[in-house]
Amino acid sequence: MSHVNWISATIGLLTAGLIFYLVRRDHLHTRYALWWVPVAMVMAILGVFPQIADWIGRTLGISYPPVIPLLLGLVAMVVKILVMDIERSRNEVKLTRLVQRVAILEKRLEDRLSKGGKTD
Amino acid sequence: MFHSVLILIPAHNEAGSVSAVIREVIHRTGCRVVVIDDASTDNTAIIAREAGAMVLTLAVQLGAWGALQAGMRFALQQGYRFVITMDADGQHEARDLTRLFAPVYNGLSDVSIGACTSRGSKMRKIAWVFLKWISGLGMEDITSGFRAYNTAAVQLLAGRDATLLEYQDIGVLAHLKRNALAITEIQVEMCSRTSGRSRVYSSWLMVAYYMVQASILGFSKRGRK
Numbered sequence: 380m381s382h383v384n385w386i387s388a389t390i391g392l393l394t395a396g397l398i399f400y401l402v403r404r405d406h407l408h409t410r411y412a413l414w415w416v417p418v419a420m421v422m423a424i425l426g427v428f429p430q431i432a433d434w435i436g437r438t439l440g441i442s443y444p445p446v447i448p449l450l451l452g453l454v455a456m457v458v459k460i461l462v463m464d465i466e467r468s469r470n471e472v473k474l475t476r477l478v479q480r481v482a483i484l485e486k487r488l489e490d491r492l493s494k495g496g497k498t499d
Numbered sequence: 500m501f502h503s504v505l506i507l508i509p510a511h512n513e514a515g516s517v518s519a520v521i522r523e524v525i526h527r528t529g530c531r532v533v534v535i536d537d538a539s540t541d542n543t544a545i546i547a548r549e550a551g552a553m554v555l556t557l558a559v560q561l562g563a564w565g566a567l568q569a570g571m572r573f574a575l576q577q578g579y580r581f582v583i584t585m586d587a588d589g590q591h592e593a594r595d596l597t598r599l600f601a602p603v604y605n606g607l608s609d610v611s612i613g614a615c616t617s618r619g620s621k622m623r624k625i626a627w628v629f630l631k632w633i634s635g636l637g638m639e640d641i642t643s644g645f646r647a648y649n650t651a652a653v654q655l656l657a658g659r660d661a662t663l664l665e666y667q668d669i670g671v672l673a674h675l676k677r678n679a680l681a682i683t684e685i686q687v688e689m690c691s692r693t694s695g696r697s698r699v700y701s702s703w704l705m706v707a708y709y710m711v712q713a714s715i716l717g718f719s720k721r722g723r724k
Contacts, residue, residue: 468663471663472659472662472663474559475561475565475568475662475663476659476662478557478558478559478561478565478569479557479561479565479568479569479572480572481558482535482555482556482557482558482569483555483569483572483573483576485555485556486553486554486555486556486573
């Protein structure tokens with residue numbers, strides 16, 4: 380194997396290993412593992428067999444195959460980040476409505492505790 | 500007239516001006532007032548209570564719209580049929596409340612906006628022209644927080660879909676329009692703020708941030724549903 384192959388193999392396998400370790404130790408929620416495990420596997424495979432990128436390049440008529448993993452990686456990141464922001468927006472809605480609800484409940488509690496005084 | 504109305508005043512660190520606003524409102528209309536204390540670090544809540552208002556205290560700062568929505572949810576729960584929103588900084592005049600509320604009270608409109616197009620700097624006016632164009636809203640004063648809402652409007656604005664409408668202006672107005680609610684404007688005078696400066700127009704960065712957000716919101720919510 381050439382010099383480049385050792386590096387890409389190491390990176391690919393290490394990343395894959397890290398992701399599996401994180402899932403095993405419950406540092407990464409299984410739901411997100413659904414994304415990261417395939418990513419890890421693709422990285423490992425492309426790392427050990429970079430010839431696959433060459434093959435894809437030949438089949439699709441792309442003149443510079445090394446750009447393929449880069450492109451795939453970028454597209455994956457854009458999708459991932461967009462999905463993350465969508466999820467963050469959902470969380471923000473939940474949090475906002477929760478804070479509102481707590482404020483209303485606290486008021487009702489206050490009023491009830493001071494029954495006999497003004498309840499408005 | 501104000502029997503089934505709840506007045507909502509969102510307030511973040513407005514201890515200096517909120518008391519006068521509350522007292523004036525109660526004096527003129529006898530209306531119930533709720534101050535939504537948006538995680539203030541001063542004693543806004545205490546002062547508001549002393550002035551005769553009910554207070555909802557938010558544990559986390561949600562911004563003006565989050566605070567107002569809390570007030571709207573409270574109003575619905577408590578059975579109020581109408582809501583009038585006002586600023587805590589003394590810009591809105593209690594004496595305009597009757598005129599503001601009349602169209603909504605009489606069923607002529609779902610929402611009534613207290614418009615004052617002569618206020619604000621040159622920059623604000625240019626911003627308005629642009630935002631009105633990009634959102635297709637047919638109103639004059641799109642940033643006025645002085646508004647009256649009927650039950651249909653309050654129910655819509657208290658809902659989940661209305662939660663992330665940052666800033667109560669363009670987003671809220673566009674949302675109302677898309678749901679075919681009638682909006683009318685009443686000309687009012689607005690005093691200059693008795694304390695504090697405009698938060699939105701406080702610096703170029705804030706203005707830019709606001710303009711981009713408002714433009715995106717306004718543009719994306721164009722048209723009837």
